[in-house]
Amino acid sequence: MIRIAVVAFDHVSPFHLSVPCIVFQAAGCSVRVCAEQPGVLAASAGFGIAVDDGLAALDEADLIVVPSWRGVDEVPSPVLLDALRRAHARGARLVGLCLGAFVLAHAGLLDGRPATTHWGCSNEFAAAFPQVRMQPAVLYVDDGSVVTSAGTAAGIDCCLHLLRGLVGAERTNQVARFLVVPPYRQGGQAQYIEWPLPASRAGDRLGETLQWALARLDQPLRLDDLAAHAAMSRRTFTRRFRALTGSTVGAWLLHQRLGQAQRLLEQSDAPIEQVAEAAGFGSAISLRQHFAATLGVSPSAYRRTFRGQS
Incomplete structure (x- = not known):
């Protein structure tokens, strides 16, 4: 039997802890939740979680999951x-x-390797672990x-990916159907990330220009x-723009236009062609190409994901 160990800790998120447990248990794996100090741990939701096993469980496991962590600075x-x-x-x-990547990085296990974490903490991760x-x-x-x-939900995708390698595609698809989740999303598919406009001082010409451009994304905008x-x-x-945004003008405009298209797909029933024009892509073909290259999905699939439409 495949042995899985999941590391728990005080103030763990119940959702993050439950993801590997339910995925691997549904496939018949042996799952043990362990902690540095066994006993009743406080969950972040305000209730207790009883954990019987200590870290000795890690010595016997085939696969060890750190489902999250308390904070990026701890x-x-x-x-x-x-x-x-x-x-x-x-x-x-x-x-x-998710933040469990920080734990592996602190252990030195990600040095020289590619890795990811929640997009909202990626800057902190990159600054703390430049060798990753x-x-x-x-x-x-x-x-x-x-x-x-x-x-969050990407943890389910990751666990299903791991399960596929352990028990095969057919059994994994059965587990996914049981959990009512997509059976497979490629790891390279993009997280859905917001790029907020950088804060700028009142009267700052550059900040005013960015706001001006945002109001005209449907129009051709040149440097x-x-x-x-x-x-x-x-x-x-160009120099001041990169210093403020960390990006080139072309990349920034593309991301803002993608964001505009995402909002229109989420909030309106407008046809894809109209969405493409309103976001400044000019044509549905161009919008689909940029969506596929950047987000890894089509505009129609994105709309279904966020609105549940057929």
């Missing part, structure tokens, strides 16, 4: 980190779901002996147009 204890390193050294496969090849926009990253995933509105040279505008 360093796990040396006891937990050493237990994870020992398990990895003997050949166990380690999984960090951060991939902030994907659902999960399988790097063989170490696997990481994005937040020269934005620089002229800001009363700057192309070179000065």
Whole structure:
């Protein structure tokens, strides 16, 4: 029987803890929840979770899941980190779901490897662990002996991906049907990420120009147009734009247009062609191409996901 160990801790999110438990138990795997200090742990939702096993369970597991973590600034204890390193050294496969990636990174198990975490914490992760090849926009990253995933529901996708390798596609599809979730989403599919407009000071010409551009996403916008509105040279505008947004003008405009298209798909019944025109893509073909390249789904599939429409 395949042995799974799931690491619990005080103030763990019940949802994150339950994801690997329900996925692997539904497939008949042996699942043990363990903690550095067994007993009744406080869940983040305000109730207690009784945990019988200590970290010795990690010494016997084939696959170990860290389902989340308390916070991006909290360093796990040396006891937990050493237990994870020992398990990895003997050949166990380690999984960090959502903020669990921070725990694996603190253990040094992601050094030189690609990894991901929840998009809202990707900047903190990249700053804390520059030796890790951060991939902030994907659902999960399988790097063989170490696997990481994005937040919340992406943990289900990651666990189903792992289960497919353990028990096969047919059994995994049965589990997915039981859980009423899609049986497979590729790890490279994009997380649904918001890029808010950077804060700018009142009277700042660059900030005013960004707002001006956002109100005209349906129109052709060139670098020269934005620089002229800001009363700057192309070179000065480009330098200040990158310093404020961390992006090029073209990439920023594309992402804002994608965001506009997403909002229209979520909030309106407008045909795809109208959505494409209103967001500045010009044609439904162009919108579909950019959606596929950036989000990994079609506009129609995105609308179904967020609105439940057929």
